[in-house]
Amino acid sequence: xxxxxxxxxxxxxxxxxxxxxxxxxxxxxxxxxxxxxxxxxxxxxxxxxxxxxxxxxxxxxxxxxxxxxxxxxxxxxxxxxxxxxxxxxxxxxxxxxxxxxxxxxxxxxxxxxxxxxxxxxxxxxxxxxxxxxxxxxxxxxxxxxxxxxxxxxxxxxxxxxxxxxxxxxxxxxxxxxxxxxxxxxxxxxxxxxxxxxxxxx
Numbered sequence: 149x150x151x152x153x154x155x156x157x158x159x160x161x162x163x164x165x166x167x168x169x170x171x172x173x174x175x176x177x178x179x180x181x182x183x184x185x186x187x188x189x190x191x192x193x194x195x196x197x198x199x200x201x202x203x204x205x206x207x208x209x210x211x212x213x214x215x216x217x218x219x220x221x222x223x224x225x226x227x228x229x230x231x232x233x234x235x236x237x238x239x240x241x242x243x244x245x246x247x248x249x250x251x252x253x254x255x256x257x258x259x260x261x262x263x264x265x266x267x268x269x270x271x272x273x274x275x276x277x278x279x280x281x282x283x284x285x286x287x288x289x290x291x292x293x294x295x296x297x298x299x300x301x302x303x304x305x306x307x308x309x310x311x312x313x314x315x316x317x318x319x320x321x322x323x324x325x326x327x328x329x330x331x332x333x334x335x336x337x338x339x340x341x342x343x344x345x346x347x348x349x
Contacts, residue, residue: 201252
């Protein structure tokens, strides 16, 4: 009986290499035909978003001054107390009301409007004409002016100039017109602050 051939070192090397190649293919296939991958998750730091603010503060009464204007003639303006003052034809009363406006926000503008200025019912009321002269130094358009936030200040006092005139009507004679109006007239005004687009001028 012929003995089996002896394995040479070269044959052993070749067999070992074939086994290693087969094992590598199995690892690449991931077993049952799937490919495994790694993943990781992490929460971001919390982000806080704060709201801005838009508000009107308490509007207090202001001082008044009077000037008589008839045609192109004007008297000097004199400060008066409206509670004790007695208005007559030709007089123009003027006051500056400081309106506290709060605007907080990077992109914020608002329209400040004297929405309604009126008199309570009285016979004197019909002789008086109230006018919003300016808001923040500008002539109002439809009673309003656009206000922008002031850097470094959340609340500013916006000056609103209001006048009340008693028309001089010397050319018209009225029956029984003795210039007597025994009652008073109470002026009331309502202010409205409304956000507008930051692009609005």
